[in-house]
Each structure stands twice: as C-alpha cells, then as structure tokens.
Amino acid sequence: MTAFVLVSGCFTGGWIWQEVADRLRESGAEVHATTLTGMEDRRDESVTGTDLETHIEDVVRVVDGVDAPEVVIVGHDYGIHPVLGAADRRPERISRIVYLDAGMPQDGDPALRLVPDQEVRHQLLDPSGQVGDDWRIPAPVSGEWRRWGSTTGLDDEALARMSRLAAPQPARTLTQPLTLSGAAAALPTTGVLCTGSGLNIALVEDMVAGGLPQFQALADPEVSFFELATGHWPMLSCPGELTEVLIRAAAGEGQRITGTGKVPSYLRPFVLDVPELPRERVGRLDLYVPDDPAGAEGPRPAVLFVHGGPVPDDLRPTPRDWPGFVGYGRYAASLGVVGVTLDHRLHGFDDYGRAAEDVAEAVALLRADPRVDSERIALWYFSGGGLLLSDVLAEPPSWLRCVAATYPVLAPLPGWPAPDPRFRPSAAVQAAGRLPIVLTRVGLENAEIAATVEEFLAVTKACGAEVEVIDVPDGHHGFDTIDHTEQSRRAVERAMRSVLAHLRD
Template sequence: MTAFVLVSGAYTGGWIWQEVAGRLRETGAEAYPVTLTGMGDRSHPAGPDTDLETHIQDLLRLIDRVDAPEVVMVGHCYGIHPVLGAADRRPDRIARIVHLDVGIPQDGDPALQLVPDQAFRERLLHRPEPVGDDWRIPPPPLDGWQRWGSTAGIPEEALARLTRRALPQPLRTLTQPLRLSGAVSELPTTGVLCTANGSSIALVEALVRSGDPRLKALTEPRVSFLELTTGHWPMLSSPDELAEVLLRAAAGEGHRVAGVVSGQSADRPFLIDVPARPRERVGQVDLYLPDAEGPRPAVVFVHGGPVPPDVRPTPRDRPAFVGYGRYVASLGVVGVTLDHRLHDLADYGRAAEDVAAAVELVRADPRVDSERVALWFFSAGGLLSADWLAAPSPWLRCVAATYPVLAPLPNWGLADSRFRPAATVGTAGPLPIVVTRVGLEIAEIAATVEEFLTAANDCKAHVEVVDVPLGHHGFETIDHTEQARDAVARAVRAVLGHLRS
C-alpha cells in the first residue's frame, strides 16, 4: 500500500487537496493532506519564530506515524521545501518525491528563491526585520494569484474559495535556508509539469541540451517527468487527472530525459561553412570585421539564456554566434557578439544594461556606421528586444528575433515587467522586424511568438517572418539541412537589406 503525503504551497492548507485525496483513497491508497503550522485550521500555534524548520518537524511527526511501506511525498510550490527537508532526514521511509509544478531547491536555498513573482521577491528581500505582529505575509487578492502561477482551468468558485480560505504565510518559512545532507538526492523523483504554467517535458529537454551543468541531475535514471495540461493549481483545476498522475508517479512511470550526446547539441558546427574573419575582443564584446573601407553597418547578436556564469564556452564562443558574426562580416557588415549577464530569470534588468552598453561601444567605434545598426535576439534573449521596440532610435534600422521568446512564460514571474515585446511592438512604428520561426518549436515558446505576431498585425507593425517548417529551437547547430541554411541566408539578407536601404 502507498501513502501519499500531500503538502501544498504558501497561504493554503490541507483543505486544498480534498478532492485529490478522495480520488487516491478510492484506489486503496492512503492520503494525508497536510496542514502545516500557521496554515489552514492550524493558524493559532504559529508565532514570529515559525519557520521552515517548524514545517519540516510537522512532516517528520507525520512520517513517523504512517505505517504504509511506501511513502510518496508530494510538494507543491512552497511545499517542496519542507518535503525535501523531511525526506532528507527519513530517506529510508520515502519511496519517491513528487515535485508538483515546482523547481528543485538545493542546500542553502530559501523558499523565497523559487517564488515566481520577482517583484514580490525583491520587496521581501529588502523588507526590514519583522516587528510586533509584522511576521506574516498577507495572501494575494482574488486577482493576484496569477502572479504566483497560471490560474488556467480553476473554476471561478474554486478560485474564490482559494482567496477566501487563504491565510498569511509566516515570513521565516520563506526566508530560512533549506538544509540538506545529500541523502535526499538519491531518492527517486518525479516532476509533474503543468504546461499552462509554462513547463513541459519538451522545454526541460531543450534546457538540458543547452548544456547547463545545473540540469545534469535531471538526466539520471531515478528522475522522471509527467505532464498535466493545466495551470499551477491542478488540485483545484484537474483533481481527477492529478490523482491519476500521482498514482502513475508512485508506480515509477514517466518520461526519462536523455543526457546531451556529443554531436547533437550546441557544440556542433554552424550550418553554413563560413571562412574565418578577423575578430577583436573588447571586454565582453567581440567584433568581426569585414574587408571594407570606411564605416560599415553593424549587427549586434544577443544570446538567450539563462546561462550560468561558469559555463564554458560562453555564448559568444559557441559555433552559432561565431558563425553569425563571421557570416555578416563576409557580406561587408560588422558582426558583433557579446556575453551578457542573463544568468537567472531575475537578471533581465542587468542583461539589458549589458546589451545597451555593448551597443554604445559599437556605435562609438570609428569602423562602424553609428547610424546603421541592427539588433538580433535569440531564444529567451527575445524578451530583451522589448526596450528597443518601445522607443526605437533613428539609428536602429532593424530588430530581428530567431526562435524567440516574445512574452514571459507564466511561471517566470515577469508578468508586470517591462520585458514584454508582445506589449511594446505597438510603439515600434515603422521599424522593420524580422522573425525567424521554427516549425518544431516548443509549444510554450511558439505561443509567445503567435501572441507577438497577433499584436504586430493589430498595430500594423512592419514584420517579416522567415519560416523554417522542419526547424528546431537552436536549428543552426542542430538541423544541417538545405531548408535551414536557406532560412539563415534569407533572414540575413532581410536584416542587411534594411541596414543598407
């Protein structure tokens, strides 16, 4: 017999699992919806000292009372922190850990680090020490839950109930670091990804292919993934489907993510054989120089991410960006690549500063025609185009974007940020825009491109779309096909045409 210990996120209690627990019990499993200290009907025992350790102790007492031979710990949102803390101390009692639409915190991470609402996170980080009764954080209003994750699929009545029953969260539960011995890292793990919240197996596989060493653990045989086509609160939006997925997880089902195979990742050569060109390195900026006299137009290529700061090679030394820089230089234009500081989803502000500084450096170079510059964004770097679309300068002759993210995904916590190209394209005016769209795009990213193109059509923006019907995300080093080569050539011709017109 399997016992499911169900631990919910911030502001909620065991009540939120009522329907899911009922479905699990109907199959013969045990289900223990947990109400942590200070939450639900346990608000009275809490006080200023209630912290993550308090909630870990809550779970340890429950685990020690459960007789079932297999205990599956399910952590949703904040709940994954006490789940991991308790499982780390009782690894012999835990059969599996289920991460329900939540990341994988590491030793030393406070729960605040995984909160998707970045504005909330910043406010809390700079909040002074609590005084008197100021030791709890009020729950969101009815229209504020989407800042914590997509509310897709939640019936109106259920969302109203969530708001009505939510209680303030003890501050220290979010700020106390999680401490792990390492025992929990050996336990079987299943990630349940909610696609309407911006997560999917395809997206995880794409991130693993990017070579981020932090994601290597996701390729281990003990790790599996399942999907739900709903938002961040499946216990309210899809309780039957969630119960079924939890049973499948407990049975060891799920998709395994393969590790990166040499020759199938971003380390493959650029799809066009371009001769080497002179390259000058100035700080974080590289310039590929053409064989031409006098100031020449320039294309600044902006990579995506997030990319950890210690990953090598850095983006500007990867074959795709070296290839683009050389390619435009061979056609008489200065190619510019750079490394910016998009190391985390919270880093878009400083990455934007790096791009702006690189553009300023390039325009000040006497070999560059400062009145003819194009910016070309890739993947998640596409969000950085928002500033340039919002208020284009006369010298900016074109903005290009290849397999771009053009609106933040719901679980990125950027809902109210300035980095929303789909919202700023309306102020781009006559600025030419070239979008390279791949037919085999990850669904969550493809939706942002369509949102952008719809907005561009509504405001009659000047957008040219270069389609790669059989192209993948990162196709320049994955798809060495004539169709892919033709798409790169067409996109380059389009951008250079706007520079020269």
C-alpha cells in the same frame, strides 16, 4: 504499505487534499495531509519569525512520525521547498519526491523567485530587498488566485472555497533561501506537470535535447514524469486523476526523458560555410572586422548578436565561442559589416536586468570604436535573449537601424520565474514606431515558445509595427546549427540580407 506525505502550496493547508487523501486511503495507503505553521487551523501559530525553516521542521516531524517503510513525499507549488528541506534532513526515510506543478529550487533559492506574478515580489519587499512591515501576505480572494497559478478546471464554488479557507502566508517562508546539503540529491523523483500551467513533457524533452547542463539531470533514469490536463490545483480540479498518478509514481512508473547522447545543439557547426576570419577579444566582446575596416565609405555598420539563456555561469565554452555565434560574426564580417558577439550575464531568471546592462555597455563600446559607424547599429537576439528586446523597442535610439530575433522567446515561459515586468516585448513594441524588426520563426517550435511569438506578432499587427517574418517551416529551435538543410541556409541568408539592407539604407 506506502505512506504519502502531502504538502500544499501558499495559503492552503491539509484540507485541500481531502478528496485525494480519501482515495489514497481507499487504495490501502497511509496518508498524512500536512498543515504547515500558520495555515488552516494553525493560522494563530504564525509569528513574525515564522519562515521556511519552520515549515521544514513541520514536515520533518510528520516524516518522523510515519511507521510505513516507504514514504512518498509530495510538494505542491511552494510546498516543494519544505519538502526538499525535509528530504535533505531525512533522506533515508524517503523513497520518492513528487514535484506537483512545482519548480525545481536549488540550494540558496528562495521560493519568491518562483512566484508566477512578480508584482507580488515588489509588493512584498521594500526597496532594500527586505520584508516590509507587513510580515504576512494576505490570502487571495476568488478573482486573485490566477496570480498564483492557472485556475483551469476550477469552478466558482471551488474558488470560493479556496478563498474561504485560505490563510495569510508568512512572508519569510517565501524570502528565506532554501538550504540543501545534497543528501537527498540521489532520491528518485517524479514531476507531475499540469498542462493548464503551460508546462508539458514535450517542453521538458526540448530542454534536455538543447544540451544545457542544468537540464541534463531530468534525463536521469530515476526521474519520471506525468501530465495532467488541468490547472495549478489538480487536487481540486481532478482528484481522481491525481490520485491515480500519485499511486503510479509511488510504483516507479511515469515517462522517462531520454538524453540524446549527441553533441549539444549549441556546439554543433554553423549551417553556413563562412570564411575563417580572425576575431578581436575585448572584455566580453568578440569583434569580427572586415579586412578593410574603413572601406571606401568610412567606418562600417555593426551587428551585435545577443545570445539566449539563462546560461550557467560556469558553462564552457561560453556563448561567444559556440560555433553558431562564431559563424554569425564571421558571416556578417564577410559581407562588409562588423560582426560582434557578446557574453552577457544572463545566468539566472533574475539576471535580465544585468544582461540588459551588459548589452548597453557593449553598444557603447562599439559606438566608440573608430572602425564602427556609431549611427548604424543592429541588434540581433536569439532564444531566451528575446526578452531583452524590450528596452530598445520601448525607446528606440537613433543609432539603432534594425532589430532581429531568431527563434525568440518573447514572454516568460511556463515554469520560469517571471522577470521584471519591464521585459515584456509585446507591451514594448507598441512604442517601436517604424523601427524595422526581422523575425525568424521555426515551424517545429515548442508550442509554448511559439505562443509567445504569435502573441507578439498579433500586437505588432495591431499597432502597425514594421515586421518582416522569415519562416523556416521544417526548422527546429536552434535550426541554424542542428538543421543543415537548404531551407535553413536560405533563412539565415535572407535574415542577414534584410538586416544589412536596413543598416545601409
């Protein structure tokens, strides 16, 4: 017999699993719908010291009380944190971990990092980053649940029931970091993705294919995936479908992600053949300077290329040594401007502020270089670095002659902990005025990324921003290293010509 231990997310308790639990029992399974300390009928047990460790101990006690030989432990939303903590302490008892529309927290991660609406963070923490005097987070009312996840598939009755039965969440359960020893790292896992939240298997496949190390574990044969066409609470919106998925997951079924087995896209050659110009390394910057740096017209304009991310801190080579960025830097220098690449510190989703500081510092160093025309700078952003556009769009400086964005991510993607609200290009562009924007988009983009670009373009159209769109209909995300076609080459050349024309205007 298989036993399912079901652990729900914030504000809810064992009640939320009622229909799923009944169906699982009808299939012959043993079911334990767990209510954590402070939730549902245990709300009076919560005290100021109730934290993540309290909830981990709750789940460990349930696991210890199960007699069935196979225990499938399911974590929904925040529930994955106590689930992983319990699995780390009792790995020999767990046959599979199921991530139900949940993030992938690692050792040291607090649950607060994965809350979709980061206004909650600012409300919860005081200026020093500590929990304020109110040690419990009030439960949402019917119109507020969407701040915690997609409500697709829930009718008014379901939302009203959630609000009626919800309990305040002890704040320290979200702020205490998860502590993992790695004991459960090899356990089989299944991800159940709710497409109403914006995440799907295709996006996971794209992340794995991109080659970044942090996603390669998703291609492990012991990892499987399912999709549910619903929002963040499938136990209420589609209990029958969720029950079937859980039974299949326990049996080891689900779609596997196949690793490409190829050179990662970021290490493939640049799409253009460019002269092998030397570079100068200054701190985090690499400068590619034309042979005649002063030229007939004095100091040269410069283009600063800003890579995407997040990129792991220990990844080698770093982005400025990737063939694509080396190619862009050399290409710019071959056309008579200073090409500059940068290793900024966007290593995690909380690092956008630090990365923005690195970009600002790089610009200051450039403008102080006597070979650079301090009033003729362009900034060119790629992929996840697109969110960093916000600062210069919101307040375009006089020295900025153009911004460019290539296959950019222009809003946090599903499953991303949302960064500071400051990093919202669609809001910032309304203040951009006549700042020229050169945007390269690809026709074979992931749907979630493409949606952020379309939202941005809709806003630019409404506010009259000056945008040139360069389309690569048959291009993929990263086309400038993985799609060696004439279409790709023309797109890169056109984008560079446009940026340089604005620099020289």
